[in-house]
Amino acid sequence: MHVYADNAATTKMSQVAINAMLPYFDKVYGNPSSLHSIGQEAKEALDAARETVAKCLGCEPREIYFTSGGSEADNQAIISAARVGARKGKKHIISTAFEHHAVLHTLNKLEKEGYEVTYLDVKEGHNVTARQVRDAIREDTCLVTTMYANNEIGSILPIAEIGAVCKEAGVPFHTDAVQAAGHLHINVKEQNIDMLSLSGHKFHGPKGVGALYCRRGFPLTNVIEGGAQERGKRAGTENIAGICGMAAALEDACQHMDENMPKVAAMRDKLIEGLSKIPHCALNGDPVNRLPGNVSFCFEGIEGESLLLLLDFKGVSGSSGSACTSGSLDPSHVLLAIGRVHDVAHGSLRLSLSEYNTMEEVDHMLKVVPEVVEHLRKMSPVWRDLQTGKREYIL
Amino acid sequence: MALYSEVVMDHFMHPRNVGTIEDASGVGEVGNAKCGDIMKIYLKIENDIIEDVKFETFGCGSAIASSSMATEMIKGKSIHEAMALTNKAVAEALDGLPAHKLHCSVLAEEAIKSALKDYYEKNGIPYDKTQFPDCENCGHCHD
Numbered sequence: 001m002h003v004y005a006d007n008a009a010t011t012k013m014s015q016v017a018i019n020a021m022l023p024y025f026d027k028v029y030g031n032p033s034s035l036h037s038i039g040q041e042a043k044e045a046l047d048a049a050r051e052t053v054a055k056c057l058g059c060e061p062r063e064i065y066f067t068s069g070g071s072e073a074d075n076q077a078i079i080s081a082a083r084v085g086a087r088k089g090k091k092h093i094i095s096t097a098f099e100h101h102a103v104l105h106t107l108n109k110l111e112k113e114g115y116e117v118t119y120l121d122v123k124e125g126h127n128v129t130a131r132q133v134r135d136a137i138r139e140d141t142c143l144v145t146t147m148y149a150n151n152e153i154g155s156i157l158p159i160a161e162i163g164a165v166c167k168e169a170g171v172p173f174h175t176d177a178v179q180a181a182g183h184l185h186i187n188v189k190e191q192n193i194d195m196l197s198l199s200g201h202k203f204h205g206p207k208g209v210g211a212l213y214c215r216r217g218f219p220l221t222n223v224i225e226g227g228a229q230e231r232g233k234r235a236g237t238e239n240i241a242g243i244c245g246m247a248a249a250l251e252d253a254c255q256h257m258d259e260n261m262p263k264v265a266a267m268r269d270k271l272i273e274g275l276s277k278i279p280h281c282a283l284n285g286d287p288v289n290r291l292p293g294n295v296s297f298c299f300e301g302i303e304g305e306s307l308l309l310l311l312d313f314k315g316v317s318g319s320s321g322s323a324c325t326s327g328s329l330d331p332s333h334v335l336l337a338i339g340r341v342h343d344v345a346h347g348s349l350r351l352s353l354s355e356y357n358t359m360e361e362v363d364h365m366l367k368v369v370p371e372v373v374e375h376l377r378k379m380s381p382v383w384r385d386l387q388t389g390k391r392e393y394i395l
Numbered sequence: 396m397a398l399y400s401e402v403v404m405d406h407f408m409h410p411r412n413v414g415t416i417e418d419a420s421g422v423g424e425v426g427n428a429k430c431g432d433i434m435k436i437y438l439k440i441e442n443d444i445i446e447d448v449k450f451e452t453f454g455c456g457s458a459i460a461s462s463s464m465a466t467e468m469i470k471g472k473s474i475h476e477a478m479a480l481t482n483k484a485v486a487e488a489l490d491g492l493p494a495h496k497l498h499c500s501v502l503a504e505e506a507i508k509s510a511l512k513d514y515y516e517k518n519g520i521p522y523d524k525t526q527f528p529d530c531e532n533c534g535h536c537h538d
Binding site: 331 | 404407408410413415424428429430431432433434435450451452453454455456458459496
């Protein structure tokens, strides 16, 4: 049995999405900017996809800008709000300590340009509150950017409440909804979201394509200069096949959300309950407001990369926030942000599910994860020190 | 998995010499939990020969494989041969390590040297201090 439990990294494409893409490689291959009928046929497909995505988010088609993915959408949204702010002398941005690097590194770039960024603490409940956002808003705040749901630990942020706070204060609100789109009910108007980023491959669509929703009237700054595609705000011949595949996947995900959500959440809950029985472990992330497919744990006394390698050998594909998997000496900034110390953050495991997983697969994981944890603990000098009392348990 | 060579995977999946030695002649521990890898080596030395060696490792796949390979390479050898073991030799025996994992082989070399140092000190044998790494200040792990 092989269990793919890394759906937060990327998903298997749905047949619906693949079928939606196929005509645009060798049949409707025109450039939507071309005047001839082959080009106009592609233009129609592009318009239809834009309408579909808009419908899924509760906005107008003209408010959707297609991008190369979630990272580009995040970059453009933040840079745009920063430029608008600068024109008004406002150079303060509010975000959270556990954002994706697409957001964090863009903010770091702005900090070097003289912007000030407040990173809201996420230790309490592994989440933020709208109250924290309200308390952080200042006269010179030009943007609030918080993720919709966290990719590593699954916490779902109180987006509607944050949106209401921002609306009241007159501060633009952007949300990185890469983990939420297609998985949670989103309505940008009702939730007072001014900008939202999403990525096609997180809901069984293709990679390399995403979208930025930007409320009508909010001026976008180009990140990519060139032709007049996307209402002049994002140059480059449109990735028609990718856009159509993403739109079809999103529509399919939204149509089946009410049946998929409880199914996936039931698997998640069984997995969390079972893994919680492993001694000296802790669940990461908000236990209540949690992505339906996210399971994230820290296991004391072991290291995440070796855990992943052994799990892979036993047919389970997961991920970890250990330093050895991040390519740096430090473990995941998300785990550190929620207050996990280095020693413990190295022993993290994320299993992220989708509706393609089954209860049999959950049972398989419940069998092999404890075995692998035990195997690694047996050869760990840290575990020995914990057991002999030379070192104190943290979890 | 293409991340590691077949030899690394073999030593990771089936590590040799895992465990402890009760009455070890020398014990060495290097690395720290904060950095994500700790290696502990136990040596049983008789007449300058490493009669037995065991290890415990907290760390990634290459850290476990490096410990396993390094212990195999010094088992039955003289303490002088063990002293001469380099991280390069460990990495080569493993059929190479990814560049960002080379420090795992360094850790293996240091763990063995640390255990030998413990042996020298316990037995009052004079040794050349410059031959040993200063783990406290090596800069491998920094905040």
